Amino acid sequence: MTTTVVIGGNFAGMTAALELKRKGKKEHKVIMVDKSPLFLFIPSLIWVPFGRREIKDISFRKDTILKKKGVEFMHAEALRVDTEKQIVLTDKGEVNYDHLVIATGPKVKFDVAPGIKEYAHYIGTPNGAMKTRAALEAFKNEPGDIVIGATQNAGCMGAAYEFLFNVEKWLREQHIRKKVNLYWITPETFLGHFGIDGMTGGETMLKSFMKMFNIHYRTEVGIKEVQKDKVVLSTDEVINSKFTMLMPPFVGVDFVTKSEGLKATPAGYIPVTDDYRHTELPNVWAAGIAVDVKLPFTPGKVPFSSPKTGYPSDETGKIVAENIYRVSQGKTKLKQKAWGKIPGICVMDAGKKEVIILSNSLFKPRNFAIMIPNVIFDFSKVLFEKYFLWKTKHGYSQLP
Ligand SMILES: Cc1cc2nc3c(=O)[nH]c(=O)nc-3n(C[C@H](O)[C@H](O)[C@H](O)COP(=O)(O)OP(=O)(O)OC[C@H]3O[C@@H](n4cnc5c(N)ncnc54)[C@H](O)[C@@H]3O)c2cc1C
Structure with a gap:
């Protein structure tokens, strides 16, 4: 019997745990440790501020499906790991492992x-x-100017763009759009870089969106300071702001940074080879945001990073499960897929409009990359949400 402990059970960890149990059956004991009892479809959080979704619509208790599929669930926070003794310390006790999967997602660097x-x-x-x-x-009752954007070192610009266009639409619905100067600020070297060096036509498309919706924008800027009613940019420009929403950078969680044995990068991510196995610890694996991904572009004046989205998080969860299974079978040939070579499949919601982003690989060079605008409705994102919740609720981890 091989015991695998999966720390973190949302996109990457849920897939890894369910897949490993599905493949390993009775030969594999799989224990998931998560401080949250809920599976949360994070991409739909952008709709919650507008009342288009409630948290209960986009989350569900994960223990039921895990139990049904034979995965043990421990509702606990992992505090540290002793990689020599192969023990995870949690706030609810210790757990021993043969293999450890780290799928803890990000800590937000406010x-x-x-x-x-x-x-x-x-x-x-x-x-x-x-x-x-x-x-x-x-x-609504006292409108003023709005600043939305991403800070220096951020990588999840896509979600902030989505929120921007949703706010713009919401302002029109509230009949207060004319009272508001709306600003987009970003460390990206150009609009639509997205931390993936852009895609053909992307910059032109976003520029036309900004013009069409009368959104002022600044590229290659960072944040010097945010005050109650203003945002000071790295250029010393001061923008008045009655409402500010910013996407700060992500770093690794405390569990990782406090576990010296994990030999994480300075940003708190797990260094792995293309099989998602730790570069130095053969029984430690990482999936999703916890994976260290090298910057795929040359930064400009202001540093920023690349996004780690849902599709590659799910994919790396699958690869980790397959590889732990192979190792347990005595196999040495492992499945490999560099992060940047995973296909790019993403939908950017733009407030009942959307842009579908497809490419054969996340990072350049790409053989195929396309951005398809849909100005009629955002049904692809809704479909993605419904499909992903359905698939996860039923434990169909093998599906794409
Ligand atoms: C606002 C927003 C919008 C987004 N929109 C999109 C989108 O439209 N499309 C897309 O593809 N991606 C989107 N993303 C990115 C997507 O959410 C991530 O790619 C995905 O959630 C990463 O999965 P993960 O499993 O690595 O991390 P997470 O989903 O963050 O899961 C980490 C899990 O680890 C648990 N955990 C953390 N630390 C511990 C600990 N010490 N002990 C126990 N448990 C722990 C957490 O409770 C959590 O359940 C968005 C992200 C944000 C923030």
Whole structure:
């Protein structure tokens, strides 16, 4: 019997745990440790501030499906791992492992500039999305200028773009659009870089969106400081802002950075080879955001990073499961797929409009890359949400 402990059970960890149990059957004991009892479809958090989704619509208790599929669930926070003794320490006790999968996602680095934690909103957590909803409700009665964007070192620009276009549409629905100067600020060297060096036609498309919706924008800027009613940019420009939403950078979680034995990178990510096995620890694996991914482009004046989206998170979860299974079978040939070679499949919601982004590989060089705008409705993102929730609720981890 091989025991695998999966730390973190959302996109990457849920797939890894279910897939390994499906393949390994009775020969594999799989234990998932997660501090949250809920599976959360994070991409739909952008709709929560506008009341288009409630948290209950995009989350469900994960223990039921895990139990049904034979995966043990431990509702606990992993605190540290002793990689020599192969023991994970949690706030609910210790767990031993033969293989360890790290799928802990990100920690948000709010202290990247002063005032972000205090004065800027963040939509990437249920609590943050609900607070943003309350702030927009209050804003309606006393509108002013708005700043939305991503900070220096951020990588998840896509979600901030989505929120920007949803806010623009919401302002029109509230009949207050004319009272608001709407600003987009980004460390990207050009609009639509997205941390993947852009795609053909992307910059032109986003420029035309900005023009069409009368959104002012600044590229290659960072944040010097956020105050209650203004945002100070790295260029010293000061923009008045009654409502600010920023996407700060992601780093590795405390569990990783506090576990010296994991030999994480300075940013707290797990160094892996293309089989998602730790470069130095053969029984430690990583999937999803926890994976260290090398920057696929030359940064400009302001540093920024590349996104780690849902599709590659799910894919790396599958690869890790397959490879642990192969190792347990005594095989030495492992499945390999460099992060940047995983196909790019993403939908950018633009407020009941959307842009479908498809490419044969996430990073350049690409043989095929296309951005398809859909200005009629955002049914692809809705479809993606419904499909992913259906697939995960039923434990169909083998599906794409
Ligand atoms: C606002 C927003 C919008 C997005 N939109 C899109 C989109 O449209 N399309 C797309 O493809 N991607 C999108 N993404 C990215 C997508 O959400 C991530 O790619 C995906 O969630 C990464 O999966 P993961 O499993 O690596 O991490 P997560 O989904 O963050 O899961 C990590 C899990 O680890 C658990 N955990 C963390 N630390 C511990 C610990 N110490 N002990 C126990 N458990 C722990 C957490 O509770 C969580 O369940 C978006 C992200 C954000 C923030």
